Amino acid sequence: MTRVFNFSAGPAALPESVLRQAADEMLDWQGSGMSVMEMSHRGKEFMGIAAEAQALLRELLAMPSNYKLLFMQGGAIAENAIVPMNMLRGRSGADYIDTGEWSKRSIAEARRYAQVNVAASSAASHYTQIPPRDSWQLDPQAAYVHICSNETIGGVEYHFTPEVGDVPLVADMSSSILSRPVDVTKYGLIYGGAQKNIGPAGVTLVIVRDDLIGQALPITPSAFDYKLQADNDSMLNTPPTYAIYIAGLVFNWIKAQGGLAGIEVRNRAKAKLLYDALDASEFFSSPVQRADRSLMNVPFKLKDASLDAAFLKGAQERSMIQLKGHRVVGGMRASIYNAMPIEGVQALVAYMKEFEAAHG
Numbered sequence: 001m002t003r004v005f006n007f008s009a010g011p012a013a014l015p016e017s018v019l020r021q022a023a024d025e026m027l028d029w030q031g032s033g034m035s036v037m038e039m040s041h042r043g044k045e046f047m048g049i050a051a052e053a054q055a056l057l058r059e060l061l062a063m064p065s066n067y068k069l070l071f072m073q074g075g076a077i078a079e080n081a082i083v084p085m086n087m088l089r090g091r092s093g094a095d096y097i098d099t100g101e102w103s104k105r106s107i108a109e110a111r112r113y114a115q116v117n118v119a120a121s122s123a124a125s126h127y128t129q130i131p132p133r134d135s136w137q138l139d140p141q142a143a144y145v146h147i148c149s150n151e152t153i154g155g156v157e158y159h160f161t162p163e164v165g166d167v168p169l170v171a172d173m174s175s176s177i178l179s180r181p182v183d184v185t186k187y188g189l190i191y192g193g194a195q196k197n198i199g200p201a202g203v204t205l206v207i208v209r210d211d212l213i214g215q216a217l218p219i220t221p222s223a224f225d226y227k228l229q230a231d232n233d234s235m236l237n238t239p240p241t242y243a244i245y246i247a248g249l250v251f252n253w254i255k256a257q258g259g260l261a262g263i264e265v266r267n268r269a270k271a272k273l274l275y276d277a278l279d280a281s282e283f284f285s286s287p288v289q290r291a292d293r294s295l296m297n298v299p300f301k302l303k304d305a306s307l308d309a310a311f312l313k314g315a316q317e318r319s320m321i322q323l324k325g326h327r328v329v330g331g332m333r334a335s336i337y338n339a340m341p342i343e344g345v346q347a348l349v350a351y352m353k354e355f356e357a358a359h360g
């Protein structure tokens, strides 16, 4: 068996030990005689699995008790609608910060339900930076301020938590959640799909301050009403049971790496290795402003785009896959989520040097 270094932006690589444990437990989970996939979501076995996953995540994020943790479905794209449905709370408008493709998606969807004020945008600089906080035109009456913590496509990330006064801060953390510690108390709501740092696609994480829920728009589907889901322990409908089980194994793995502080050290070391290589090269370059570079998604360009295909082919031959950049940005993108070992980044950097020596 050969495992590749998978640089996919998501669904992305998972820790090998997690996959092995899941394989071991596939037919018979801990003497139950069943696969987790076959369990009733209301049976004692799965209730235990879900409770443990919840407890582990609360511990990793040091979540205070006045925050609800929900395991939902629909992904971050569904949350783009679910957030305004739940969070307008009698107000008509919300502020959005536009930092790239995923915030644009959030804005377009929110416009169906809310008056959206784009309070700041980095469109003019081709989304290569986070708009400086002092340029934001926030509305103090806004129901919330929405940011995308890490733009998976453009590779820009907030390295600060924006101060927004008493208005709740809402963050799409799909591609940065669990990559480093985060102060949950600075946010009214955090959401994200699982398929980068958490587990398989299909479960969506929602962390919400409890005083903000309970005022959903009447059109809100019950399954997407945060209060109803919170009151039913995320089991108003059948939850994505297998994805929650794998997420629990991943949370355990993160704990064993020293929790989020330990994971951050690893992630910073990986990102530094790659950005240093890009900055030292005459041939490869990063389009993103230094201060706002993502630790998780690293877009980069070759000096001569006609060599892109040759670069990708050589990478594939060396068992490094999914390095092609998103079509909107072009070039390459290396996604180096938690489960990417430093050896993968070392192999990529060594290959980049080899390629530059041959073609530079």
Ligand code: PMP
Pocket: 009, 010, 074, 075, 076, 077, 078, 102, 148, 150, 151, 152, 153, 172, 173, 174, 175, 193
């Ligand atoms: N937001 C961000 C930051 C993302 O990276 C993605 C997926 N790549 C999405 C939203 C959309 O997530 P999904 O397809 O799971 O709904």
